[in-house]
Amino acid sequence: MTIKTLAQQKEDILLLMKYAVPAEQMVEARQLLNRYQTDIIAINLLSAFYSYLPEGLDDTVRELRLLARRQGAFLIAAITYHSAYFYLVTVNKAEFLGDGKDGVWDKEIRDFFELGSREDFLKKTTNLTNFSEHTPAHQDEQLCPACAAADGEKHVLGCPVEVCPWCDGQLTSCHCRFEQLDRDHLLGERELAALEEKLAKKGRIPYDSAKHRPVYPTAGDGDEPTPTT
Ligand SMILES: [Zn+2]
Ligand SMILES: [Zn+2]
Incomplete structure (x- = not known):
């Protein structure tokens, strides 16, 4: 197995974006990608999003909000023009969890992040601006860079x-x-x-x-x- 560098992954995402992002949103889409281009967590998420658009609709990630983080696993909401989609992300991969409303909230994930009941979590995530933006992982001194x-x-x-x-x-x-x-x-x-x-x-x-x-x-x-x- 060959491991792609971040620069290669970024190129792949740019290519996928040509098919996924409406022309008038392209500048915004690229700005977000540039901001996170050296963060493997965000790159994995964006690559998952643009490879399998959750609803098959043209769409653009506008913001990444960090819901929870533990032992190298990140629970991140990708806020787009259509909705907000939840992903479980590590340095190895990003897994799509659902859009929160139809909740793919399996108990194992909730317990791992100590999120409480499904209802609690849904209540908390009604307003995603309560959560801070995901900091590019490599800029976060508190995180192991690998x-x-x-x-x-x-x-x-x-x-x-x-x-x-x-x-x-x-x-x-x-x-x-x-x-x-x-x-x-x-x-x-x-x-x-x-x-x-x-x-x-x-x-x-x-x-x-x-x-x-x-x-x-x-x-x-x-x-x-x-x-x-
Ligand atoms: Zn480490
Ligand atoms: Zn030893």
Whole structure:
């Protein structure tokens, strides 16, 4: 699998927008894309939106509002000319949840974000301007730049910024995971689950923005961040 750079994903979105965005809204659509062009969270959402227009109607994302955020997962409302659509977004993908009124509010998601009952949530989201605009994730100092976990939260497993609790090295590149599982390579889901269990027992090191935020010598797309420790 090849991973597209943000710049490539932006090009793809621009192409999709030609078919999705009414001509008179194109300037606005591009402005929003430019504002978020280095934020993988927003890019994943926009790419999901413009690939599968929720109602099959030409439409434009005008604003992104952050409803909730936890451990690298973002619940975001994309406000458009027709409606507001909810997405569950991580650095890996964006999942369309529905437009709130017909609610695809599965309990698992509500519980994860501690949103209360469906009714509570619907009440809260009647006025989306109560929620602040989504800050481009890379500009948010509180977030891990690789997996978007917040200060004090666990990283998404596989995040290159996560510090190994056994050796203090980089968890994705040190050898501890092989030693812990007594294997010379990891085979798949089962090994990953076993590793996650061992990590939980040992105690994972949460993201600490003051200590772990990588320092980029040059600003560029697609570079793997490296921890400073
Ligand atoms: Zn991370
Ligand atoms: Zn290690």
